Amino acid sequence: MHIWAVANQKGGVGKTTTVVSLAGLLADEGHRVLMVDLDPHGSLTSYFRFDPDSIEHSVYDLFQVQGKITQELPKKLVLETGHPNLSLLPSSTALATLERHAQAQGGMGLVISKTLAILWEDYDYVLIDSPPVLGVLMINALAACQQLIIPVQTEFLAIKGLERMVRTLTMINRARKKPVPYIIVPTLFDRRTQASNKSLRSLKDTYEDLVWHSVIPIDTKLRDASTAGIAPSALDSSARGIKAYASLISTLKDPVN
Incomplete structure (x- = not known):
């Protein structure tokens, strides 16, 4: 099983789109x-037409059993998306209450790691959509993953937000036996604008080899896929955005190139 987490401490940078596109x-x-949707806002869950406000069972159930996750529980929570080979462990808005409980209970940082250990033989890839705030949910994602993908919108404020994410990752890596490798992925790039081009240069100057060699362009087909509730590649595999994500997968599978 390969476990990739998608995270950034700023919203609106393309995290959910990245998860859905790569997964598809x-x-x-x-x-x-x-x-795996770990964001209380439930954008990934909503993408596939499940309602995080009213869903009966979700990833929240895993945190409710205080670390005593049975072999049966994770499999009961997984939903089918209608896309062959593509499943979802949905979010619930109840996740927003976890921080309060986590402080009282403790030991909640490895819930997702334990869950994926149970599901290890059932899936080849797991992609985790993380919330845009540092807390027990993001810590779970970073503790469980083997590879971190940090989408960064090519605009000034998003780059400033990246600084917080890198500081968080440095802190998390001190507590791990093996540091999480990460790649910074420029998203929502518009080559026609000076702002996008300037931001991309700034990213590469500041983070150098940590920045992916290409970009994810603005592509309305990605938005159209969201409207349709299907993986973007199922809508139009020839779209610019999908070709860019396919290139990113090649890099993630073979990071030397």
Whole structure:
């Protein structure tokens, strides 16, 4: 099982789009893919037409059993998306209450790691959509993942937000036996604008080899796929955005290139 987390401490940078696009492409290749929605806003869950406000069972259930996760529980929570090979562990808005409980209970940082250990033989890839705030949910994502993807919108404020994410990652890596490798992915890039081009240069100057060699462009087909509730590659595999995400997958599978 390969576990990739998508995280940034700023919203609106393309985290959910990145998860859905990568997951859809991996599923198209025949891999068994599980998406995990750890954001209380539930954008990934809503994408596939499940309501995080009213959903009966969700990833929240895993945190309610105080670390005593049975072999059966995770499999009961997984939902099918209608896309072959693509499954979802949905979010619930109840996740927003976790921080209060986490302080009282303690030991909640490895819930997702324990869950994925149970599901290890069931999936080839797991992609985790993280909330844009540092807390128990993001810590779970970073503790569980083998690879971190940090989408960064090519605009000034998003780059400033990246500084917080990198500081957080430095802190988390001190507590891990093996540091989390990460890649910074420029998103929502518009080559026609000076702001996008200037921000991209700034990213590369500041973070150098940590920045992916290409970009994810602005592409209305990605938004159209969201409106339709399907993986973007199922809507139009030839779209610019999908080709860019396919290139990103090649880099993630073979990071030397």
